[in-house]
Amino acid sequence: MPPPNDPYPSHDSPFTSVSSFPITLKFTDVSYRIKVERHGAKGGRLRRMFWSGSGPTSSSSDLENQTTPHDERTILSGITGMVHPGEILAVLGPSGSGKSTLLNALAGRLQLQGFTGTVLANNRKLSKPVLKRTGFVSQDDVLYPHLTVRETLIFCALLRLPGSLPKRDKIATAESVIAELGLEKCENTIIGNAFVRGVSGGERKRVSIAHEMLINPSLLILDEPTSGLDSTAAFRLVSTLRSLAQKGKTVLTSVHQPSSRVYQMFSSVLVLSEGRSLYFGKGNEAMSYFESVGFSPSFPMNPADFLLDLANGVCQHDGVVSEKDRPSVKQKLVSSYNSILAPKVKAACMEGTPTLASSHNVSSSSCPKTNANNKQRSFIFSSTWLNQFYVLLHRGLKERRHDTFNALRVFQVVAAALLAGAMWWHSDYTDVQDRLGLLFFISIFWGVFPSFNAAFAFPQERAVFVKERASGMYTLSSYFVARVVGDLPMELILPTLFITILYWMAGLKPEILAFVFTLLVVLGYVVVSQGLGLFLGAVIMDAKQASTVATVTMLAFVLTGGFYVHRVPPCLAWIKYISTTFYCYRLLIDVQYGEGRGISSLLGCERRSTAGCKFVRDDIQGQIHPATSVAVLVLMFLGYRLVAYLALRRIKA
The missing domain is CATH 3.40.50 (Rossmann fold)
Structure with missing residues (x-):
């Protein structure tokens, strides 16, 4: 004691x-x-x-x-x-x-x-x-739109309450706050935002307050909690704040026009x-x-x-x-x-702090109770790194599945696969030019698509990240690792579907091992391209600017990728060696044609020179070893994410 x-x-x-x-x-x-x-x-x-x-x-x-x-x-x-x-x-x-x-x-x-x-x-x-x-409720309701009210508060309780507390008690704490703030009717409704319909503005504000009430704060600070609410909703909200104050809490709020x-x-x-x-x-x-x-x-x-x-x-x-x-x-x-x-106010501030019971007419409900639920909410909140990682991973999977697997994105990927499959329907193995065009198309599509989407990740979550980090809910490393790990299974399902459709429609090398290697190359390329997007988004921290830079970067990578231009000007040749597209393209070629001896014999390139033989010489033979390409992509996978993590560290909570 x-x-x-x-x-x-x-x-x-x-x-x-x-x-x-x-x-x-x-x-x-x-x-x-x-x-x-x-x-x-x-x-x-x-x-x-x-x-x-x-x-x-x-x-x-x-x-x-x-x-x-x-x-x-x-x-x-x-x-x-x-x-x-x-x-x-x-x-x-x-x-x-x-x-x-x-x-x-x-x-x-x-x-x-x-x-x-x-x-x-x-x-x-x-x-x-x-x-x-101290509980701090910001002016904007910074919440995940696709989580329900109950899920939002349970995840918050799992993060903010101590790891020594059993999970069932943390859930009970969240449920008691839901009841205290009158959120039972909407507890299974998603939060929503400007594009997704969810709870009302007053209910969303009460969820923000419930976030802070989970730790049973002694001091509650709110920045314009009635902003955007009608008169009745604002009155109900302030009535809730008054009831909290009557339980012994100190409430400080800004109000624009009550x-x-x-x-x-x-x-x-x-x-x-x-x-x-x-x-x-x-x-x-x-x-x-x-x-x-x-x-x-x-x-x-x-x-x-x-x-x-x-x-x-x-x-x-x-x-x-x-x-x-x-x-x-x-x-x-x-x-x-x-x-x-001013003199009177300063004189009052210089006086000793009056006792709670003698001066401020606090109701008897402010006295601490000894029941189990009150104990749960009175702990000094803390959580282990593994618990933070698990909860953040679970929350991220629930929240981002709606964006990853929305109907429009799935349609985009399937339509691209079907269209490309129809264009290259059962292409001839000896038609080297068309086959290389297909492989380069795959490299372009799965370079631009994931990098562009990933560039929005951190800028869009910045407000939530700053708010939760300021509340001490988790460490940066647990958030970052949970984000990276959680993205992998969701981001790899669509490219798997894409390759499964396109590979057999286009009639690429009809061997299971070749199909598996092609799929692994594309999946590895996707996570590297995603890392590039995360890196740009974390460094720039503006969604529009990051997507613009990602587009220009991928354009440079595509132009120096080895398909469009074989004799790149010396002043730009260095871009090829940092181009993710270049290494993916080389690996896809190696899976289909190896070192080029077989296709060279089929085309009779030893005896004659054709357009196909030119592509064999320029694109297939005499290029870098596949192990080198794999090693460079692994370094890029780690390097982009490391820089993204370091960039996030500069953001002050």
Whole structure:
């Protein structure tokens, strides 16, 4: 057991109840500045293209503030406030006011460079034990679209809860959270997205909250959870948050434009405008404060709407104020806050942390229970590498099977095989030119197809990856290995189907061993091409740019692959030796014709020179040894994935 004066348990005490340690969060003079690139700086565009995954964690809307003469942008300027267990603190402000950046700062998710101020949890600096008890719900619902609500939360529980906990207890924990957040009716419905129909927006947001509730956090931070929801759905969601707060949790949320009944549920309100405070205090006292400093609505209205008008520099509800008056309105509001409220707020933050029972009217349900289910949710979550790998592999197979085996992709592969089989129907073994054309077509198709698809993999999963890594759900290595291993069986089924159809339709070498070798060459080539796509996607981290670079790269590989051009200009000849297409083409030729002696004799190339003999000499005879081609492809298989892994390491969670 930890000593009595230690507000947090030790890492060595995994059975300590989280709800035994409510968190009072205080933040004083929080400021954040970022350095911006000078307009027209050399290499800026190219650097953003290849390093788009490692930028600051601030939201894009927070970067609209005014640039200082020193090429810095002030996102936050001296923000002070506090929130206690049993309370909901709402951060209000227009887009670009710094709400998201403030929440990231309070959750310990901002880069230290440019950050100043003090953030305390129970009068102590943020530490790993505190962050492990902090649930963070981002503005966007970053979830896998093809998993059901139940599957989503069970996989999360298997990853976030400790490995010492039995699997059945982890599943029971997920089920209890589903019941607590009212998700029973949709638990077997897929999450969905803009292209796949799934649960409603309010249900999707509750699933995001359930993700964090699995660890029974003491502090819950939410970035605009009501965004995109109608008034009724937003009210239900905030009602859920209020019930969680009444159980002893500290809730901090940003809200863009709440309805009047949602506003009434906030314990306290912080109003921001261009990164500066306009008000901090109880929500029901905000209107009287602004009236005392000379700002009041011309008729009764939603307090939240009035506060947002003021944050935008509009002092009347009908908006009758000129643009030139807006800066003066904002300046007066900031000045009034600094002279009237700021000293009181800072003085309150300097006082000792009040006890939970004495000051904040928390319901008795906040007391920790001793039943088994509460113990399950109070462990310090951790998981072994093998458990992470197994769960991520299982989840990846369930999620990606819909993309890999969707009807359009299967149709594309089968149609290509049937069309090529009809074009090369029972081709003649001695018609070398046509046969080599078929082999090169196979090399092109299974070079471009998997590399292009793989280029989208990491950019599309980046948001989920960053979110889950920030929550400490798994290591990078377990994620990467599970991704690579999980892709292999799914990515190899379609090329197997393709070769099985095309090989016998085209009448290639009618031997089982030759068919097996051809299939193995193509499957090996597919995983190498896939590695190329993963490498480009991980380095560039932009789906469109990565697919464009993959297309250009494969074009260079195809042109130097040895079929179209035999005498490549010396300045471009080196591309042939890094071309995956070149080595696959050489191996396919070797399976069908070997060293070319048999076909050379059949064509009588020793006595005469024909077009077929020219292809025998140029394409078949005197080329690199098959073992060399295999060795190079193996090195590419490992090398591309190694570089992809190293590229992912630069992404900051």
